[in-house]
Amino acid sequence: MNPATFPRLDPRTLADDGDTLHFCSTCAFSQACLSEGMDKSALMDLHVLVEHVGPYHAGDHLFREGDPFDAIAAVRAGTVKTYVIDREGREHVLGFHLPGEVIGLNAIDGEHYPCNAVALDTVMLCRFSFPKMAMLAARLPGLQRQLFRLLSRDIGRAALLAGDWTADQRMAAFLIGLSGRLAARGFSPHRFQLTMPRTDIANYLRLAPETVSRVLKRFQAEGVLRVDRRELEVLQHAQLAELAAPVLRR
Amino acid sequence: MNPATFPRLDPRTLADDGDTLHFCSTCAFSQACLSEGMDKSALMDLHVLVEHVGPYHAGDHLFREGDPFDAIAAVRAGTVKTYVIDREGREHVLGFHLPGEVIGLNAIDGEHYPCNAVALDTVMLCRFSFPKMAMLAARLPGLQRQLFRLLSRDIGRAALLAGDWTADQRMAAFLIGLSGRLAARGFSPHRFQLTMPRTDIANYLRLAPETVSRVLKRFQAEGVLRVDRRELEVLQHAQLAELAAPVLRR
DNA sequence: CGAGTTGTTGATGCAAGTCAACCCGGGTGG
DNA sequence: CCACCCGGGTTGACTTGCATCAACAACTCG
Numbered sequence: 203m204n205p206a207t208f209p210r211l212d213p214r215t216l217a218d219d220g221d222t223l224h225f226c227s228t229c230a231f232s233q234a235c236l237s238e239g240m241d242k243s244a245l246m247d248l249h250v251l252v253e254h255v256g257p258y259h260a261g262d263h264l265f266r267e268g269d270p271f272d273a274i275a276a277v278r279a280g281t282v283k284t285y286v287i288d289r290e291g292r293e294h295v296l297g298f299h300l301p302g303e304v305i306g307l308n309a310i311d312g313e314h315y316p317c318n319a320v321a322l323d324t325v326m327l328c329r330f331s332f333p334k335m336a337m338l339a340a341r342l343p344g345l346q347r348q349l350f351r352l353l354s355r356d357i358g359r360a361a362l363l364a365g366d367w368t369a370d371q372r373m374a375a376f377l378i379g380l381s382g383r384l385a386a387r388g389f390s391p392h393r394f395q396l397t398m399p400r401t402d403i404a405n406y407l408r409l410a411p412e413t414v415s416r417v418l419k420r421f422q423a424e425g426v427l428r429v430d431r432r433e434l435e436v437l438q439h440a441q442l443a444e445l446a447a448p449v450l451r452r
Numbered sequence: 453m454n455p456a457t458f459p460r461l462d463p464r465t466l467a468d469d470g471d472t473l474h475f476c477s478t479c480a481f482s483q484a485c486l487s488e489g490m491d492k493s494a495l496m497d498l499h500v501l502v503e504h505v506g507p508y509h510a511g512d513h514l515f516r517e518g519d520p521f522d523a524i525a526a527v528r529a530g531t532v533k534t535y536v537i538d539r540e541g542r543e544h545v546l547g548f549h550l551p552g553e554v555i556g557l558n559a560i561d562g563e564h565y566p567c568n569a570v571a572l573d574t575v576m577l578c579r580f581s582f583p584k585m586a587m588l589a590a591r592l593p594g595l596q597r598q599l600f601r602l603l604s605r606d607i608g609r610a611a612l613l614a615g616d617w618t619a620d621q622r623m624a625a626f627l628i629g630l631s632g633r634l635a636a637r638g639f640s641p642h643r644f645q646l647t648m649p650r651t652d653i654a655n656y657l658r659l660a661p662e663t664v665s666r667v668l669k670r671f672q673a674e675g676v677l678r679v680d681r682r683e684l685e686v687l688q689h690a691q692l693a694e695l696a697a698p699v700l701r702r
Numbered sequence: 703c704g705a706g707t708t709g710t711t712g713a714t715g716c717a718a719g720t721c722a723a724c725c726c727g728g729g730t731g732g
Numbered sequence: 733c734c735a736c737c738c739g740g741g742t743t744g745a746c747t748t749g750c751a752t753c754a755a756c757a758a759c760t761c762g
Binding site: 294296308309310312340346349352353354357360363408447 | 538540557558559560561562586587591593596597599600601602603604605607610613614615616658697698701
């Protein structure tokens with residue numbers, strides 16, 4: 203990923219952006235818990251169970267299916283792909299996780315991670331010991347509520363791509379989703395890098411790589427976007443959003 | 453649903469099946485919390501926020517999209533269908549909920565139910581006020597853990613049918629899933645009623661109703677099952693499970 | 703017994719998968 | 733500096749599984 207075209211928030215420069223957060227500005231929890239009305243002392247309690255890990259490099263695994271589950275993690279920088287391998291040896295991409303997003307929630311039920319997580323580029327994480335976090339949640343209603351919300355939200359999100367949408371709709375939904383999630387983290391929603399290869403996008407959307415290629419080409423021909431290798435520019439956001447609407451809005 | 457062919461567990465006769473459960477033997481929470489090591493006094497605490505409601509009759513709505521969210525519910529008897537209507541007016545079936553299963557978990561994030569829930573036959577429920585339950589969960593680690601697990605499990609479950617499986621695999625996975633869930637509740641896994649019309653099955657599996665009809669017919673011709681109207685008998689469970697394996701096992 | 707649901711059957715069309723060839727950019731090494 | 737290779741990406745020709753459309757059959761209920 204090129205810092206010039208995909209400006210990366212630097213955790214170090216953000217570490218002192220006020221008097222509320224001293225440990226991790228890009229963690230989903232810290233921001234979300236603040237909005238839940240948690241005070242500073244509560245955040246300090248949360249602080250003690252946070253562990254900054256990384257960097258991981260492209261291809262490094264954060265965890266593998268079957269590893270004992272002990273922690274969830276928030277992505278601080280980079281992109282994480284989660285996937286499983288079925289018994290025929292075929293890969294199934296479950297999702298891509300951008301900065302600010304949480305991975306490992308689907309492991310809470312069970313002692314082991316149910317999937318693999320691999321870094322697509324240089325990745326930094328905040329690890330939260332889940333047992334400790336659950337204990338803390340019993341004392342902090344705001345944290346408990348936040349955890350419930352994160353879990354509940356993921357249930358709905360997982361079902362989004364399950365519908366029988368066309369290739370165009372899937373692709374549009376993927377791009378609009380990516381754009382919105384990047385925007386929420388301060389990146390440009392109009393111009394960004396696809397950090398994953400076409401095969402991963404295709405696999406995630408349940409399409410053939412050739413179809414991904416063709417749809418992107420057609421979108422470009424229609425003037426909806428401009429794509430060059432992994433660099434992507436959204437030209438007609440409204441038009442793309444219109445296509446994606448039934449998928450995202452349900 | 454015919455009681456003669458689909459024997460219904462009677463909550464009344466089960467109400468005194470030991471000294472552990474006096475309020476609701478068929479609730480998912482009571483059983484699960486027991487296995488979490490919760491003691492009797494803890495269960496009594498849970499008791500006070502349980503409300504038995506019903507019966508609802510076929511076609512009655514338990515809640516509708518947009519209704520204010522205040523409670524989750526465990527199905528005690530009958531079948532519940534959850535669905536949404538997209539803005540083109542098309543229905544999307546999200547799932548079927550059998551006795552012992554919990555509905556409303558995807559509503560925790562947000563103030564309103566994100567979908568509709570309708571009774572497919574005569575339905576009895578246990579309602580749990582969610583705010584009260586969350587408060588109680590802060591005092592009872594076992595209950596908190598149980599809630600986390602239920603939520604986490606649903607994340608994985610929602611993603612199951614998202615793959616690009618064939619009509620045969622989807623149908624097999626649906627039937628095997630149904631069979632197993634019924635068995636877990638003490639019903640026969642070999643012979644049961646499809647409580648929902650073909651159109652709902654088709655919609656849930658993202659197939660055309662005609663395809664459902666044809667697949668069932670072919671399964672019968674192959675001797676895998678016997679189907680007569682809504683009555684269904686699984687003849688070659690292993691064969692069906694083999695077909696469903698990649699879908700269910702991931 | 704007719705009208706309305708619900709389910710089945712057959713004929714046809716199309717979106718997307720598959721297969722195979724080719725392109726292109728970026729390393730590597732002679 | 734160019735030749736080569738290799739993995740990711742693109743393109744075109746062909747195939748196919750399932751949807752669609754249309755008609756009909758079976759059941760249910762007033």
